[in-house]
Amino acid sequence: MTPDPDMQPQFYDGVPSKRLLAWVVDVLVISALTVVILPFTAFTGLFFLPFLYAVLGFSYRVITLSNGSATLGMRLMAIELRTSADRPFDLPIAFAHTLGYTLSLGVPLIQLASVVMMLSSERGQGLSDFVLGTVALNRRA
Numbered sequence: 001m002t003p004d005p006d007m008q009p010q011f012y013d014g015v016p017s018k019r020l021l022a023w024v025v026d027v028l029v030i031s032a033l034t035v036v037i038l039p040f041t042a043f044t045g046l047f048f049l050p051f052l053y054a055v056l057g058f059s060y061r062v063i064t065l066s067n068g069s070a071t072l073g074m075r076l077m078a079i080e081l082r083t084s085a086d087r088p089f090d091l092p093i094a095f096a097h098t099l100g101y102t103l104s105l106g107v108p109l110i111q112l113a114s115v116v117m118m119l120s121s122e123r124g125q126g127l128s129d130f131v132l133g134t135v136a137l138n139r140r141a
Contacts, residue, residue, distance in 0.1 A: 002086050002135050005122045011137045015124045018077040019136055025073030030057045058098055065094035074136075084133035093132065100128030 003011040034053050038045045045052045064071045069088035070080040081089055081097065089097065104110040104127055114127035123135050 002082055012124055015079055015136050016118045018079045022073030022077045025076055026071045029072055030060055058102055061098040062094050065089045066091040078139045079136050080139050081134055081136050096132055097128050097134060100131060
């Protein structure tokens with residue numbers, strides 16, 4: 001079971017703002033990966049740049065979440081994602097969480113609802129987190 005926000009609030013302190021900063025770092029990492037890969041496509045990747053960026057972003061998130069329960073940005077901000085059983089993400093959960101995140105990016109109202117949920121719920125869960133029963137926590141020492 002994940003920590004109770006009333007009994008152990010230190011696990012949730014500042015997590016929404018850390019998630020925002022982690023997201024910015026991840027966007028920069030994915031953008032850098034996209035720029036690095038472009039020459040390997042003989043720059044034809046420019047013709048489908050949004051698709052290339054989306055595929056790289058999806059892959060980056062699934063790989064990093066399944067290998068440490070946090071993206072590089074999350075690791076930098078000392079937060080991690082956990083399942084409802086307080087376990088780190090495995091590949092299926094990382095894939096499902098990333099799919100939910102990607103779908104919410106495609107529908108701005110859903111993304112807005114997710115952000116509002118992160119800022120107003122006691123566990124700071126976004127929509128994907130709520131549906132999957134996952135939570136972002138400050139990393140344990």
